[in-house]
Amino acid sequence: MPVKKHTFDDLVRIEQVRKIESAKAEDLSYASIQELPRSANGDFNYADFIQRLNTRAKRLIQENTLNDALQQPHRQFIRARRICLGVAVILGGLAASQAVGDYSTLNIYWLLAVLLGFNLISLLLWISGITLNLQSLSSGIVAQLASWLPYRHKKDPTIASLASHAWWESCLTGDVGKWRISVLTHKFWLTYLIAGMVLLILLMLAKQYNFIWGTTLLPDSTLPRLTQILGTPLEAMGLKIPDDPQTVASRIGVSKQDAETRMAWATFLIGALLVYGIFPRLLVLGLSLVMQKWSEHRFKLDLYLPYYIELRQRLMAREVKAEVIDADPLAGVKPAEVTLPPANVAIPSNAQAFGIELDQATNWPESVTCRLNIIDQDSHDEAIALIKNLNGPLLLGVAAHRLPDRGVQRLIKELVDSSNGKPWLILLSKPSAPVTNAREFAWFRLAEACGIPAEHVITQ
Incomplete structure (x- = not known):
């Protein structure tokens, strides 16, 4: 019989059953697994063992109606993720609206600092966390909060709580958790940037804005020079950015802008958000998704836990049948068959x-x-x-x-x-x-x- 390929969800379900059995075994019914077949031979095989554990877990879940309790933590995480993305939409919109002045002006560098500055800091912290393997840096505050809130009642003895703890330990810790939370972090910042950019586009479509900039501490040439540096990739993409005269003319207190200058600044703003904000986030999001799938593919159960040692001895035992030697008092009845103790649990004869x-x-x-x-x-x-x-x-x-x-x-x-x-x-x-x-x-x-x-x- 070919061994079916197990999935990460199968392993998580097995871990949830392990957690529940370890604390609530006396509350469960085991009638459906009494006749669970053993291995055809005594040799241990990981894939075969996982298949038998999965079969056993499915029967226990069905018999004890545990499916809702096991699905609850995943639903809670999805709900927390939606809340995080909703918060990102609100924050992105607020950040963009705060950069719009009272007199139909838009402070270009203040807007870029608010939208791209925080995003850049988050991205640098994530890269540092991934490089140094520090989950507290690579996760982000909001993503950590999403993973922390529903699963901290560790002293709660209910089956639902035990299932949540097992799901949290499998899905939100270790390599799998690092990349899963990274995915949530990048989605949060993508939503933040896209919300801010969409609001700006809607505002610029509905109203005419003059783009301004100003500085108190920096030299006058700093921000125009920064404009040329940031605009180099945009020009390579065929986008028109403000030239030096247009940049100088946009300083606070200078004369009113013409339509060409406003269009150049709008193109620069949208292009900068795309090139320095959204595109990098899309790249790291794609990387995180790939690494999450890879980590889930490599995920293995800890077979050195006593729970799995005991089940291995029961599920992977060689089934040996032998006739009863003693005379049967019932004439004409076929000799009974008994199952001997697991052969692969026995100590090797030549050890x-x-x-x-x-x-x-x-x-x-x-x-x-x-x-x-x-x-x-x-x-x-x-x-x-x-x-x-x-x-x-x-x-x-x-x-x-x-x-x-x-x-x-x-x-x-x-x-x-x-x-x-x-x-x-x-x-x-x-x-x-x-x-x-x-x-x-x-x-x-x-x-x-x-x-x-x-x-x-x-x-x-």
Whole structure:
């Protein structure tokens, strides 16, 4: 049976179900997944595992009517995005209207400073944030507010809140979140610029304006020179911009402008908004959209979480059928079939076991014989020599109740690097020292750091 390609939305849905199950498992019904088929073989395959998780999640969602709760955070984000874009329209219109004087004049450089200045600052902050990987700079204040408002009730125990937290963590954090919020940021500023430009065009269509400029601190030649610099790309595009006499004649207090000067300034204004505001935003918006899709394509579930470790052992187990050996008291009835424990959860039969600083009270499974317990430098050197010549897979046993420190991590990493095949890690426990979920999670993280596959972590 071919494995279907999973989408980012599938992974988000699985994460939402994980969050809900982790806190509200007792409130859910599991009747629809009792007969969920297992893998046809014991080999772990990521795509196959995700397909089974997705099937399981869909059944739980349908059985427990969770679809509305899972869709709610996405709808809230869309609502927040619309509010942000509405605010951008208002701000863009206000910025343009404030540059229009009381006497049918339009201060050209004040308008460019209001519309393009803030946009330029935002763009520079975004580039700095993306380059330095600082989400607080690359997101923008309004976009961060949109992502922050609906999802901050972390102590809310309801299913809807848990689904919102999972959606927020998947869609608005990490690489996916960085680019998703970047898209919202660029849409905000595009809307701001377009709203301001449209209002200006409508005003200039309905009324005659004189374009003026003035300065107190700068030399008189500064703004005319700036006009020529900004107008160079516009002239290359075939647009006519004010020449030096027209620029000088437009200073505040000079005589009234003619129609040609007004048309040149209007062309310069619209062209500058397009070239220095809208076009750059469109480019970075396109880049952000592409990178968002790429990040979503690369997004993977954290299979080292205990939740996924447990489900892997259940969903990816080899299904083995065997006849009942005992005599059946009912004559003529076909022998029953039973499912044996998951074969890929079992420790490999030819595994070579080594202990990591285990005490005498820590017991190995009956089927495993520990070749060496590493407790000092001599046993460490001996273990390295043995591991380099192993014929079977390496099995490392650790005391699960202990907190893994850097020393243990370095030791396990060295042993793993010395082995030839894929190593295994078994978490051994003892009755006198129960293992907490946090401690178990710490060992899963250590396995990830040491290059031990998630499917090779066994809890005993």
